[in-house]
Amino acid sequence: MKKYYITTPIYYPSGKFHIGTAYTTVLADTLKRYKQLRGYDVFMLTGLDEHGQKVQAVAEKQGKTPQEHVDEMAQMAQDLWALMDIKYDHFMRTTAKWHEETVQKIFEYFLEKGDIYKGSYEGLYCMPCETYFTETQLVDGKCPDCGREVKLLKEEAYFFNMKKYADKLLKYYEEHPDFIQPENRKTEMINNFIKPGLEDLCVTRTSFDWGIKVKSDPKHVIYVWLDALTNYLTALGYMQPDDSLFKKYWPADIQIVGKDIARFHLIYWPIFLMALDLPLPKKILVHNWVMMKDGKMSKSFGNIVYPEKLINRYGLDATKYYLLRMSLISQDGIYSPEDFVERYNSDLCNDLGNLVNRTISMVNKYFSGIVPEYNGMKNEVDKEFEEFTNNKLKRVEQLIENFDISNGLQELWTIISRTNKYIDETRPWELSKNGETEKLKSSIYHLIENIRKIGIMLIPFMTDTAKNLLRQIGVPENLQTWESLEKYDGLKNIKVIEKGEPLFMRKDIEEELEYLKN
Numbered sequence: 001m002k003k004y005y006i007t008t009p010i011y012y013p014s015g016k017f018h019i020g021t022a023y024t025t026v027l028a029d030t031l032k033r034y035k036q037l038r039g040y041d042v043f044m045l046t047g048l049d050e051h052g053q054k055v056q057a058v059a060e061k062q063g064k065t066p067q068e069h070v071d072e073m074a075q076m077a078q079d080l081w082a083l084m085d086i087k088y089d090h091f092m093r094t095t096a097k098w099h100e101e102t103v104q105k106i107f108e109y110f111l112e113k114g115d116i117y118k119g120s121y122e123g124l125y126c127m128p129c130e131t132y133f134t135e136t137q138l139v140d141g142k143c144p145d146c147g148r149e150v151k152l153l154k155e156e157a158y159f160f161n162m163k164k165y166a167d168k169l170l171k172y173y174e175e176h177p178d179f180i181q182p183e184n185r186k187t188e189m190i191n192n193f194i195k196p197g198l199e200d201l202c203v204t205r206t207s208f209d210w211g212i213k214v215k216s217d218p219k220h221v222i223y224v225w226l227d228a229l230t231n232y233l234t235a236l237g238y239m240q241p242d243d244s245l246f247k248k249y250w251p252a253d254i255q256i257v258g259k260d261i262a263r264f265h266l267i268y269w270p271i272f273l274m275a276l277d278l279p280l281p282k283k284i285l286v287h288n289w290v291m292m293k294d295g296k297m298s299k300s301f302g303n304i305v306y307p308e309k310l311i312n313r314y315g316l317d318a319t320k321y322y323l324l325r326m327s328l329i330s331q332d333g334i335y336s337p338e339d340f341v342e343r344y345n346s347d348l349c350n351d352l353g354n355l356v357n358r359t360i361s362m363v364n365k366y367f368s369g370i371v372p373e374y375n376g377m378k379n380e381v382d383k384e385f386e387e388f389t390n391n392k393l394k395r396v397e398q399l400i401e402n403f404d405i406s407n408g409l410q411e412l413w414t415i416i417s418r419t420n421k422y423i424d425e426t427r428p429w430e431l432s433k434n435g436e437t438e439k440l441k442s443s444i445y446h447l448i449e450n451i452r453k454i455g456i457m458l459i460p461f462m463t464d465t466a467k468n469l470l471r472q473i474g475v476p477e478n479l480q481t482w483e484s485l486e487k488y489d490g491l492k493n494i495k496v497i498e499k500g501e502p503l504f505m506r507k508d509i510e511e512e513l514e515y516l517k518n
């Protein structure tokens, strides 16, 4: 079986996750479900990034030890992923003993090799991002990543010799055009960071101690990014006595990251891997952000939307649908309660839910619930309808294969709309009234067949809804496969449910906006 390794970033334990942070993981989970449906053996990794000054400060503020704090946060994260039915295979925590040991070994190895050297650092430091910047990297004198104030700091420190690898990295980018997606992220790295001259990276801190200590010089704590990035390897047992998962799954097939952490994953991470002589991931997918109308989601603006708020009222699938439908690969997506309710009512209740319900009731009314056999004769409308569907199915598949989930869903919804239109074109109620039985059979058969295909394609995105839909039209579990999109002859004489169960309940807009108010 072909293997597939997907990673999300490991999250900072700084508080509850909002819908923006949940996005990366929902996307990874969707890809996992899709790949599994295509027959891959998938390993998906997520977890918590537990070290660093920020974590220590948050714990202190709450009167807890850092370990107590991260333990609580790890539980919080896992509870949320359970609620969101995220099918990760391992939840990595950077306080795991074996991770700490491996990071120490890697550090010593880099020291020995001369990739890490000791020096002293004076620079402009962004506390929240735990990153040093040069004067030229600042934007309006502030941190280029988060926009906050930076402070001048000096400390004895170890450095990673990034310069040594800069040309090799550029060459790698050039020779592997699929490595970074989308392309403009690569251009950004080259123009903003590599071409102007890659600075060596300070990889230790002495100003706090909540981190992994340098084995040979324990007053230094290893920089949180060197620690955190390594999790993608340690999670698989790299450098451990049992490294079978590592041997099986590395290199990763896709690593998904948000735009704010692109630089760490597109520059430092590949360089660390080169220094370890390891193959690089096949792809790093960088997505944009979920924003609010008034800008970033943040505690200080009081505009945070938590996934629980949406899930508890509209269900998991509606929440996931909305997030995935937001176009986040090439641009930021704007969440608004109006848009959420509108999509819920129009896309899910009207387009999808009504289609399924109307069709099931027609199968019951005209054929006592048994999908009719039809004689294979197609008129122009049927031909056009089949062709449209098949072309669009291919398009959806291409888009998913290209990780363009938002457009994939959009295209899938054109099939749903087209299927609704087919009802109006064929007017089964008139066919029944006029006794045009063969035409009626063809219409109902085509409708059920399309709903079946829609159901199969929905499995990776909205698994429960898809399974519910397929159950209602009588498609057995063992025939719910991607291959069945191309070839399926199981429809003959299957029985649909007697009374369709609504997939989504229509909502009153005013009431919902009241509920969704922060």
Ligand code: MSP
Binding pocket: 008, 009, 010, 011, 012, 013, 019, 020, 021, 022, 023, 024, 049, 228, 229, 230, 256, 257, 258, 259, 260, 261, 288, 289, 290, 291, 297
């Ligand atoms: N701890 C680092 C990652 C280390 S990986 C070796 C980190 N953690 S984070 O909790 O801040 O972010 C986790 C993920 O959530 C990142 O991919 C980040 O881009 C993403 N998002 C945070 N806010 C987001 C939105 N508003 N919208 C979409 N994604 C967002 O970074």
